[in-house]
Amino acid sequence: MMKLSGKSAVVALGGNAITKHDIEDTIANQFANTRRSLDGIVHLARYGYKLAISHGNGPQVGNAILRVELAAEKAPILPLGICVADTEGGMGYMIEQSLQNRLRQEGIDRPVVTIISQVVVDRNDPQIANPSKYVGQFYSEKQARLFTDKRGWTMKKDADRGWRRVVPSPRPLSVVETETIKSLVDNGTIVIAVGGGGIPVFIDDNGDYEGIDAVIDKDFASAVLARDISSETLIVLTSVEQIALNFAKENQRLLDRITVSEAKKYLKEGHFPPGSMGPKVEAAIQFIDNGGREVIITSIENASKIHDGNVGTRIVPD
Secondary structure: OOOOOOOEEEEEEOHHHOOOOOOOOOHHHHHHHHHHOOHHHHHHHHOOOEEEEEEOOHHHHHHHHHHHHHOOOOOOOOOHHHHHHHHHHHHHHHHHHHHHHHHHHOOOOOOEEEOOOEEEEOOOOHHHHOOOEEEEEEEOHHHHHHHHHHHOOEEEEOOOOOEEEEEOOOOEEEEOOHHHHHHHHHOOOEEEOOHHHOEEEEEOOOOOEEEOOOOOOHHHHHHHHHHHOOOOEEEEEEOOOOOEEOOOOOOOEEOOEEEHHHHHHHHHOOOOOOOOOHHHHHHHHHHHHOOOOEEEEEEOOOHHHOOOOOOOEEEEOO
């Protein structure tokens, strides 16, 4: 195996790494999108970075839920936690195989493995009593009432597009498999972990892990993973090259480098909405406040330039 540089990073792949809105969401296309998203990771691997990779799973877990609905009364109903685990395994397989092939083709001797990850949350997290994360398909009001009555789902109207299921999205506290992940990463294995934010679990009164019907934000889970395996850098790959103040307005201003205090100020001023850049910036702040050296937010297309220069937006300690 090649020599490591001593540098370390957790790379959080955005949902557009595997599923793109303008391309049919077939498995063949998901593999093709995955292969195209790996340039930056391969670049960092070539330079000997110790690496862990996380990824989103929004479209995929939505499809998994749809399959459960279509199979109702013909196959057992799968809880949301199992759907998250299934997509974590399937998507991990796609990333793992695509990366293994690419590393071999480029003569980079690095093993790759996927770890199905459980992520601990607080059973008393306020989100559990007041779910707000939309998942799955759109329904009519009549269908929504039926699912509420028959399955106990919480349904809410999503703008003018229809009704959707909402589930809790509690904050992650720790990753159950941290010790194993850290050991592998420190020894040069590239580990794919906390896919889709990981499988939410809480610790019951007996000290046992117990699953919960919820989803965890991938960026917050990535920040926790990066903290717990002592990575110095968190890299968040998304659809834009840099974050901006007054995004998409005439007075938009791109940000090259900001301190964590500036990030907190801009977040409070409303520059980073909850449904888009907000969680990424909040996760960046959390990582820096917990001892991280820097967070880089940039596009998947820009990722291969990260080692070589100042690309994207860098968030650093004060």
